[in-house]
Amino acid sequence: MLATFDGTAIRVGRDGRSLYEQSGYGRPEGDGLRLSSQEALYLLHRQKIEVGGYTFDQLFSEFADQKNFMRSFLVYRDLRERGYVVQTGPHDFRVFRRGEKPGSGESLYLVRVLSERDPIDFGKLIEEVVASKNMRKQYVLAVVDDEEELTYYEIKLQKLTDAACEVKAIPPCDAMLTGKSALVRVKDGSPLEQSGYGKRLDPERLMLSPVELLYLMGQNLLRLHKGDLTVGTDEYLALGGDPDAELSLKLTVYTELRSHGYTPRTGYKFGHHFRVYCGTNVHSDLLVHAVEKEAAIPMSVISRSVRMAHSVKKKMLFGAVHSSGIQFVEFARIKL
Secondary structure (H helix, E strand, O other), X not given: OEEEEOOOOEEEOHHHHHHHHHHOOOEEEOXXXXXXXXXXXXXXXXXXXXXXXXXXHHHHHHXXXXXXXXXXXXXXXXXXXXXXXXXXXXXOEEEEOOOOOOOXXXXXXXXXXXXXXXXXXXXXXXXXXXXXXXXXXXXXXEEEOOOOOEEEEEEEEEOOOOOOOOOOOOOOEEEEEEOOEEXXXXXXXXXXXXXXXXXXXXXXXXXXXXXXXXXXXXXXXXXXXXOOEXXXXXXXXXXXOOXXXXXXXXXXXXXXXXXXXXXXXXXXXXXXXXXXXXXXXXXXXXEEEEEEOOOEEEHHHHHHHHHHHHHOOOEEEEEEXXXXXXXXXXXXXXXX
């Protein structure tokens, strides 16, 4: 089957319509068919078409000047060889359910192609996931690493449900400021400790972290003292020295998690802000990292986070904080 390339588009004549009708290649144009550069190169490689005046290598070289063409072609080829019908847009590709094609089925995935070093702009990502959801499609990132290997990630916007366990009432208590932390005198069976706050210093004292301290102060459940002085939030931040640059973000996400009955504890050993217990499990269920909605994090960093979460059997969520609230974004590796 002969195709022509005029430097801007590749077209196949009337006999090329079978490529569209049988396998979903290209888009009808007049009596013929217009192919995207990825489709044309793939069909040429599979010896389904010939392009007048071009070998595969020559056509590849012609398209190589297009931005990010190599990674885009690799993803297109991989999806086709997995048995999917693939068309361009509205992101990079839309992918149909196996056995379905344009005109006789509907697309299942909307795929965005990235390299391992590309930044994830959380604001833009959330907008694209919302758009995909409105079209009833699953949003997928196809990431190509420096060795041209592919990894697929499913992205979901998670709305937290309330934990399936009773939240115990905590009576107001007093704490003594010790640097950035605080000490609370407790007895066995302390409601504060049973609700997942603090760490024992000794049988009589519980140490509270800065984010726990600020949360409890904000809920009017803790009075903070330094000597004979009562310390407010602003005074605490001043007396405690230079504040953690991420403390405000962490507190916002911590407060949201607590509002659903979850128990957030430090996730430092996992490289994240919080490990989160969502019920009565003895092991945490989530890893959560707080970010600004306008933040841009390299995909390579997110990849390490997802792999770590998977290795310890937890979900990986990023809490994107913005003026209208928090959007929890879940990243998970998938096999298409």
